[in-house]
Amino acid sequence: MAESKAKIKSFSASLCLGGVLVLLLVIVLVGAAMLGAEQLPLFDLNEQQRSIFYDIRLPRILLGACVGASLAVAGAGLQSLLRNPLAEPYLLGVSNGAALGTMLAFVFFQSLEITRPVLAFAGAGLATLAVYRMAKSCAGMNVERLVLSGVIVTTFLSSVIVMLTTLLDAAKLRSFTFWLLGDLSQATRNGVYLSLAAVIIGTIVLTSQARALNLMMVGERDAFDFGVEVSRVRMLVFGASSLVVGAAVAASGSVGYVGLIVPHLVRLSVGSDNRLVVPFSAIAGAIFVVFADTIARTAIAPRELPVGAVTALIGAPMFIYLLRKN
Amino acid sequence: MLEVWDITIRYGERDVLRDVSLSLRDGSIIALLGANGAGKTTLIRALNGTLPLAGGEIELDGCQLSGLSRREIARNIAVVAQENETRFPVTVFEFVLSGRFLHGGAFGWESEGDFEFAEKALAECDLTGYATRLMNHLSGGERQRVVLARAIATNARILLLDEPTANLDLAHQAMMFKLVRRRCLESGASAIVITHDLNLAAEFADEIIMLKHGRIAAKGTPAEVLTAENVADVFGVRVLLDTNPASGNVRVTNVF
Amino acid sequence: MRKGLLIFIVLASISTFGGCRAKPTVADVADQSTPTNRPMRIVTDDLGRQVAVPVKIARVVSLAPNLTENIFAVGAGARLVGVTTFCNYPEQAKEIPKIGDTMTPNMESIIALKPDVVFVSTASQIEAFMKTLEANGIAVYVTNPTSLDGVMKNLKELGELMGTHEQANQLVADLTARINAVYQRVSGEKKIHVFVQISKEPLFTIGKQSFLTALLEQAGGESVTANVDSAYPKLSKETASALNPETLILSDSEDNKEPNEVFKNSSAVKNGHVILLNADQLSRPGPRLVNVLEYVARQLHMGKFEWKRGLDPSGNSAF
Numbered sequence: 001m002a003e004s005k006a007k008i009k010s011f012s013a014s015l016c017l018g019g020v021l022v023l024l025l026v027i028v029l030v031g032a033a034m035l036g037a038e039q040l041p042l043f044d045l046n047e048q049q050r051s052i053f054y055d056i057r058l059p060r061i062l063l064g065a066c067v068g069a070s071l072a073v074a075g076a077g078l079q080s081l082l083r084n085p086l087a088e089p090y091l092l093g094v095s096n097g098a099a100l101g102t103m104l105a106f107v108f109f110q111s112l113e114i115t116r117p118v119l120a121f122a123g124a125g126l127a128t129l130a131v132y133r134m135a136k137s138c139a140g141m142n143v144e145r146l147v148l149s150g151v152i153v154t155t156f157l158s159s160v161i162v163m164l165t166t167l168l169d170a171a172k173l174r175s176f177t178f179w180l181l182g183d184l185s186q187a188t189r190n191g192v193y194l195s196l197a198a199v200i201i202g203t204i205v206l207t208s209q210a211r212a213l214n215l216m217m218v219g220e221r222d223a224f225d226f227g228v229e230v231s232r233v234r235m236l237v238f239g240a241s242s243l244v245v246g247a248a249v250a251a252s253g254s255v256g257y258v259g260l261i262v263p264h265l266v267r268l269s270v271g272s273d274n275r276l277v278v279p280f281s282a283i284a285g286a287i288f289v290v291f292a293d294t295i296a297r298t299a300i301a302p303r304e305l306p307v308g309a310v311t312a313l314i315g316a317p318m319f320i321y322l323l324r325k326n
Numbered sequence: 327m328l329e330v331w332d333i334t335i336r337y338g339e340r341d342v343l344r345d346v347s348l349s350l351r352d353g354s355i356i357a358l359l360g361a362n363g364a365g366k367t368t369l370i371r372a373l374n375g376t377l378p379l380a381g382g383e384i385e386l387d388g389c390q391l392s393g394l395s396r397r398e399i400a401r402n403i404a405v406v407a408q409e410n411e412t413r414f415p416v417t418v419f420e421f422v423l424s425g426r427f428l429h430g431g432a433f434g435w436e437s438e439g440d441f442e443f444a445e446k447a448l449a450e451c452d453l454t455g456y457a458t459r460l461m462n463h464l465s466g467g468e469r470q471r472v473v474l475a476r477a478i479a480t481n482a483r484i485l486l487l488d489e490p491t492a493n494l495d496l497a498h499q500a501m502m503f504k505l506v507r508r509r510c511l512e513s514g515a516s517a518i519v520i521t522h523d524l525n526l527a528a529e530f531a532d533e534i535i536m537l538k539h540g541r542i543a544a545k546g547t548p549a550e551v552l553t554a555e556n557v558a559d560v561f562g563v564r565v566l567l568d569t570n571p572a573s574g575n576v577r578v579t580n581v582f
Numbered sequence: 583m584r585k586g587l588l589i590f591i592v593l594a595s596i597s598t599f600g601g602c603r604a605k606p607t608v609a610d611v612a613d614q615s616t617p618t619n620r621p622m623r624i625v626t627d628d629l630g631r632q633v634a635v636p637v638k639i640a641r642v643v644s645l646a647p648n649l650t651e652n653i654f655a656v657g658a659g660a661r662l663v664g665v666t667t668f669c670n671y672p673e674q675a676k677e678i679p680k681i682g683d684t685m686t687p688n689m690e691s692i693i694a695l696k697p698d699v700v701f702v703s704t705a706s707q708i709e710a711f712m713k714t715l716e717a718n719g720i721a722v723y724v725t726n727p728t729s730l731d732g733v734m735k736n737l738k739e740l741g742e743l744m745g746t747h748e749q750a751n752q753l754v755a756d757l758t759a760r761i762n763a764v765y766q767r768v769s770g771e772k773k774i775h776v777f778v779q780i781s782k783e784p785l786f787t788i789g790k791q792s793f794l795t796a797l798l799e800q801a802g803g804e805s806v807t808a809n810v811d812s813a814y815p816k817l818s819k820e821t822a823s824a825l826n827p828e829t830l831i832l833s834d835s836e837d838n839k840e841p842n843e844v845f846k847n848s849s850a851v852k853n854g855h856v857i858l859l860n861a862d863q864l865s866r867p868g869p870r871l872v873n874v875l876e877y878v879a880r881q882l883h884m885g886k887f888e889w890k891r892g893l894d895p896s897g898n899s900a901f
Contacts, residue, residue, distance in 0.1 A: 011435040037818035048824065051847065056819045085413055110836070166686075178784050178816060185784050185819060214424045218461075219410040225374060226480065227400030227428045272414045275435075302810055302821035 014276055021283045025065070028287050032061045032294045037301040063187040064293040064307070065286035066195035067252050068262075070202065070244035072285020075259025076266070076278050077206040080213040081237045082146055083220075088259035089124075089245045092146075093153035097127025098242075098249035099180065100157055103164055105250075106176075117194055121246030127153055128238045182255035182308025184293050191251045198247035203282045205240040209233050210274035217272065255308045257315030258285050264322050327352055328373065328403075328484055328516070333382030335365075335372050335540075342368050343540045345382070350484065350516050355506060357531035357548075358520045361561055364537040366520045370486045373518065375399045386484075401428055404482035406490050409473045412461045418472050419457040422447055425476040447479035450505055452498075466493035474502065478509065485509070485517040491526065499523070503530040524578040528552055529570070536560045552576045625743065628725045635721045639698045639744055645687050646703035648866035649725065650675050653701070655753055655869045656737055658744035663695045671862065671870070693718050699743075701725060727867045729793045730761060730800065730875070737869070757872050761800065764879045768802030774882045776803040777827035777850070780814055782842050785822060789815045793867055801879040803829070819844045828853075829882060833861035857881045 034042075036057050040049050075088040082092075089095045101123025105115040134149035165176055179186075212233045215223035224230050248255070262285045263277060270276045292310040299305060328350040335343040343365045350356060358366050371377045373384065375391050384391040386402060404425075412421075425447075426440040448454055451471045461469060470493050477485055485506065491499040506517050507530055521527055527534055528548040536544040536551060538560045544551045557565045563580060570577040621637040643664035644650040650669040653662055659674055664681040679695065682688040684703070689711050692700060699721045702708050708715070712722055723743075727736040734754050741750020776798055780786040788794045788805055791813040795805045806825045807817065823844040830841050830850040838861070845851050857878065863870045 036820050038820040038824050048826075048847065052820050052823045056823060056844065080414075083410075083413060183784055185816070211424075211427055214420070215427055217414055218412050218416065218421065218424075221407065222405075222410070224376065224396075225400065225405040225407070226425060227397045229396050267415060271420065272416045273420060297818055297820075300811075302807075302818045303812065303815040304818055 017270065017276070018280065018283070021280055025283050025287050025290075028290050029061060029065065032064075032290050033057065035294055035298050037297060059189055059192050060184050060187040060293070060297075061290055062192045063195055063251055064184050064290045066192065066199045067184070067248040067255060068258055068285040068287070068289025069282040070195065070199045070248040070285070071255060071258040072262035072288070073199070073203050073206055073278060073282040074241040074245050075285075076263035076274070076281040077209070077213065077237045077241055078259070079263055080217040080274050080277075081234065083217055084147055085264065086260070087147065087150075089241065090254065090256060090259065091154060092150035093127040093131050093157055094124045094242060094245045095249055095254045096154050096157035096161065097123035097125070098246045099123070099254050100161055100164075101246070102250045102253075103161065103176065107164075107168070113188075113190070117198075117247050117250035120250035121243060124242035124246040124249070125239070127157060128242050132234075132238065178306055179253040180308075181306035182253045182311065183306050184252045184296075185304060187251070195247045195251050198244050199282065202240045202244035203279060205236055207275065207278045209236055210278050213237070213274040213278075214272075217274070253306075253308065255289060255311055257311045257319070258288060261315045261318055261322070262288055265318075268322075327387055329385040330373070331383045331385075333372060333384060334380045335368055335377055336380040341380075341540060343372065346537075346540075346542055347382075348535060348542075348545070350518060352483070352514045352516050353510050354516050354532040355510055355530060356516075356518045356533045356535060357527035358518055358535050358537065359522075359524065359527060359560070360537035360543075364560075365540040366537055367488055368540075369537070370405065370488055370518065370520065374403045374405055374486055397428055400480075400482075402482055403484045403486060404477040404480045406474050406477045406485065406487040408488060408492065409469050416461045417457065418448070418453065418459050418461060418464070419444065421461055421472055422476045422479050425479040428480070443481060444475075444479045447475040450478055450509070451475040452501060467495055467498055470494055471498065471502070474505070483513075483515045485515060487517060487519045489520050489522065491521060491523060499526065500529075506530070524552065524557070524565075525570075528576040528578065529573060548576050552578060625723075627723045631724065633699075633721050633723050635723070635743065636698050641695065641697040642744075643681060643692055643695060643697040643700045644669065645681075645700060645708070646684055647671070647862070648727070648868040649701045649703060651866060651868035651870065652727075652733070652736055652740055653744070655750075656741045656744060657746040657749040658740065661744065663697055664692060689714060693720070696720075699723050729796050729867070730871060732793070733867050733869065733871055734758060736867075753869065757869060760872050761875065764802075764875055765800065768879050768883055771802050771883055773799075773802060773804040775806050775828045776831055776882070777806050777822070777825060777829075777845070777848075778831045779838060779842060780833075782832075782838050782840055785817050785819060785842050785844070786814055787817045787822075789813055794864070797871065797875060798878070801875050801882060803878065803882050826850075829855040829857060831857045831859060831878070833859050833864050835861040 033053075038052055040053055045053060071089060074094070078087040078089065078092060079085055081087075098120040101119035101121070102116050104123075105119040109115040131146065131149045131153045134152065135146040161180070168176065212223065212228045215226050215228050216230065216233060220230055263281045266277050266280045266284050270280060289307065289311065292314060293307045296305040296307040296310045330346060330348045332345045332347050333343060334341060334345060346369060348356065358369065360366050368377065372379065375394070375396070379392070386394065386399070391399065423436060423440065423444045426436060426443060429440060448457060451474055453468075453471055453475055456464075456468070456472070461472065464472070470490060474487075474490060487506070491502050494502060503519070503526055506519065509515050510517060519527075519531070531548060533546065534544070534548050534551040535542060536556060543560050544556045552567060554565060554567060557563065557578065566579045566581055568577050568579070569575070622634050623637050624632050624634055627633050640661060641663045642653065642658070642661050644653055644662060645666055647666060647668045647670070650662065650665050651671055653659055654672050654675065659672070662675070662678050665675055665678045666687065667680045667683045669675045669678070679691070681691040681695070687708070692715070697720055700708070700715060700723070702722055702724050703726045704724070708722060715722055725736055725739065727733045734757065737750050737754050741747045778788045778794055778798070780788060787807045787810070789807060789810040789812045795808050798805050806827050807815070810817070819842070822842065826848045827845075827850050830845060830848070832838050832841060839858070841851055841856060850856060859874060859877070863874050
């Protein structure tokens, strides 16, 4: 009895573990708040320093946390749903759909900022729908078809994005190139609120499907046999993923590797139970991106690196290491 | 109690199953035999509500299956199918425990009762000690037993098994059937088992149904159904039939 | 970075495909409108390459807007047979056939125009096609002025090449006089601290290696980001916020008309010291750069000297 208990975490043990992770996040947030291109004193900030901290640094850090959480939680959900450890928002076209949506919002509705997350979500949703439709056949959908469709959609959207950037004039092109690699420097208060709302809703929805995902993770047919309403779960997971990825990409472009690496690391630490993996991925994703962004904005200060470049530099070798380990 | 009246299943233009009827009483085991493509798996899938019927009716304890929700069906009918390869690190215990899906809410955590069911299921399937092992580190046969354990953990009264002995060694083949039999005897569960092993079917099944091209070719007790003509007709092989000296049941021997 | 790789692959395919042409045969080469008995000479371009050009250059193509302006400035505009889609100054440039944009010029169009020389601002632009062009008897001349001095040198060079030395030298003399005039007026004045915003979001500015940094100095200002490495760095908003420049310079392109949020409390914004410059002029090292110099000097030290209409070759002053 004790032996089997050892691997399954009881509710209270899981809460404890979650608590530790949250504590780690708080530490990272505080650490990030203390670092930046400008040295700020701990207390008694003058007006300008206060402005730097509250208007520039803090929104950026919080946005980074939201974006990291969003991408990681979407990755965790999609990997379980699609029974594919390589699934993540970029691979399935969700990120690119959101990016294209945001670009179109920028080109046609220049100043109306609210259009960006809206069109990003629409783009993400449409891309997901396209992938899903393409993958469906009368024999039902299997994972291979889904991943193949995802790759087709994402590369197609990539080409459209490249085409769009070629047609843009040099000025817009410059701003997009940086953004496409993931850029948190355009963080605003409203952007943070929106992202926070999206990631909270998304994480709750995805965690609510965690038990079903545990079954779907080992076989969609099995899940169906055991009472899971498979199409409903699919819709909720795709919907929630599109929501959080749309919000994240609209705010900061496409930060790569987070959705891929973070859920893997979480699974290595706590096992594959999605009730843990999904929410913990959110927290771990936040930690990862805040950490990467702190490097991005201090390594060559006062110049900045795109955060997506840093996550790739950290993420790619980590991914190779994980592959080896398996 | 599962009653099936003249069901027909269609894929496009083709009738995959036609006019199939059967009656599964509590505590009994039906063995489903037939050549590949005869429609055995399709029948199983129809019985758990996965496939829509083009004709006929299925009744579970008097209620029409089509009127029941996914949850209600899954509470009463558990399927043991061929297991897929798991690409994630899942332990045996987690796998079996996930069978308790319907017994908890969305955020529900498993109760003590759930843990007990899972453990008993592991014990029944001779898997004590396997709890913390990872699924993809097991052999095909071991994994098959875990899949059975998961179905048992659901505590469903009807078990549908699709070639559960496919990858098992001799010892565990018989064990699998004995297990199903014991479950049926002890808790009044019933089972339909697809198998290619005519002798195991003869040994453990109360009733045998032979399918040929989607229709029932023979139905009855093992003694009634297992005749040289039937076997030749359905499987196209010549066999000799006699009695198993140890158990007294029909024994089928291939003539090569 | 899969996106980066993908973009690279797509662009590389476009350029390689664009560069795949059948090798011209001996017959083709003999067909050239540049008969082999035309007197040629060897000149050295800005990259130190030895280039063979006709003594009398009749047809040229420009692959950079500033080079187009410079060619017109030295009086050789009539010989331009192909320019980029960005070349919009002077007015006559708009009539000239377009052969693509600076990054992806169309090789077929260029060859069809049968120019003697193609003027290019960076070798990388056209590396892949050098062989093809040279095989068609078209010389490639790389020149890239990146400062006021560089522009003067370039104008002289072009005058030399195109045979319009007199006009070119006169132009250089006039421009130099104007530059000196500005210098006279502003040297001795306190340097004004300026932030030059290249793009509002994300926030890009000028760094050490940008010609605008030097230009600002000559106009009596000082770029507050003068010691930041690279020509056009993306600047941390925190740093920008702490800079508090006296004057802001923006440009009139869509994404740069407004100062970035971080400057809302700077003395530049508070006192309304925001200068809006024409984006083209700001990015093209050519004779109009002197207009920029004069305008900026005047704005920075307002009231310190009277505006004198500059001798702009097309008779048209931007301001």
